[in-house]
Amino acid sequence: MIKLDGITSFVAIAESGSISEAARRLRLSKSVVSERLAELERSLGAGLLHRTTRKLTLTEDGTAFLERASRIVQEIEEAAADMAERRGTISGPLRISAPVTFGRMHLGPALYPFLADHPNLQLTLDLDDRRVDAAADGYDAVVRNGPIADSRLMAWRLAPSRRVLVASPAYLREHGRPASIEDLEQHKGIFYTNRGVADWRFPTSAGTVLVRGRMGFGVNNGDMLRDAAVSGLGIALVPMFVVGEAIASGQLETIDIGVQPELEYIHIAHPDGRRPSVKLRAMADHLRKAFGTPPYWDPTFPT
Known part of the structure; x- marks a missing residue:
């Protein structure tokens, strides 16, 4: 008999690419997930995965079985969600x-x-x-x-x-406060690198204007983006949920260049x-x- 926990383990392994990651997602030990997979393969009479020291790949049988196995797992999850909704429980x-x-x-x-x-x-x-x-x-x-x-x-x-342009009072005293897009281009920028490029975009009546300030600092984390601006390293375009407290405390000041970033x-x-x-x-x-x-x-x- 094919057991549902074996199907669930197989789908998790196929989606994650490893038994260790599947075990983490399922909150089970690696040995339990491995045994469930082995039991499923015995029940089906077919190998579902090629195992090497570096990675796991689906066999031809595994590829064919995965599509239906994924649907089975999804149907079970949706059925359980329906039952929870009927009971009003979360x-x-x-x-x-x-x-x-x-x-x-x-x-x-x-x-x-x-x-x-x-x-x-x-x-x-x-x-x-x-x-x-x-x-x-x-x-x-x-x-x-x-x-x-x-x-x-x-x-x-x-x-x-909402995103705002901000800089520290010390930076603005030393380098001046930009009042236009043209002014902004002359300043050092602190950029959030997860957006992929070191630039800022502002929608205007004439179309989107791309501003590329001089790179002062790039980082892929919002806390460090804010802290770099507080330290006076340049001007940053940052969501208010990151800098609201720093603005309220006076550590950062907002900059108005006559256009607003897209909401x-x-x-x-x-x-x-x-x-x-x-x-x-x-x-x-x-x-x-x-x-x-x-x-x-x-x-x-x-x-």
Whole structure:
């Protein structure tokens, strides 16, 4: 008899590319996952994976079986979600990825009371500033700031995310305060490198204007981006959820050059083709209320 836990283990291994990563996702020991895979192969009478010292690859039989196995796992998950919705309960595992700075400063504090209200929910939150692949990396959803370029994701808006140009008072005293796009081009920039290029974009009536300041510092983390600006290394274009407190305390000052960056949003996105679970929908609703409109980190947000 083919057991469901063997199918679940096989799908996790195929998606993650390793038994160790599959075991981490399933919260099982590596030996248990290996045994479940072996038992599944014995039941099917076929090998599903080629095993080498460096990687695992699907056999021809494994490739053919994976498509239906994935559908089986998804159907079971959706059936369980339906049952939970019928009972009005929020329970079971949920795996989310989010950016480090937003997760530390705002997502975590918003989630703690939600988890306290739903003690049967088993949430795993992975903080990572890289753009993870939600489906391939085994996430139920990802939280992101900015546009969602991946067409395989279905996104819900959680809160608006206004970005502002900022610099330290000391930097502005020494180098002057830019008042136009042309002025801005002469200043040192502190750039968030996960956006891929060292530039800033501003929508105008004549189209989008691209500004490339002189590289002063590049980093792939919001906390360090803010701290570099506070240290006087240059001008940064940063979301208000990162710099709101530093502006309020006087550590940073906002800069008005006559045009505003394009408004962005905090999203939560789940893989397309999967029905979002009741627990994911409930968490998204809670986060919208916790962040507010306008969001609490940006009390001067224009309405």
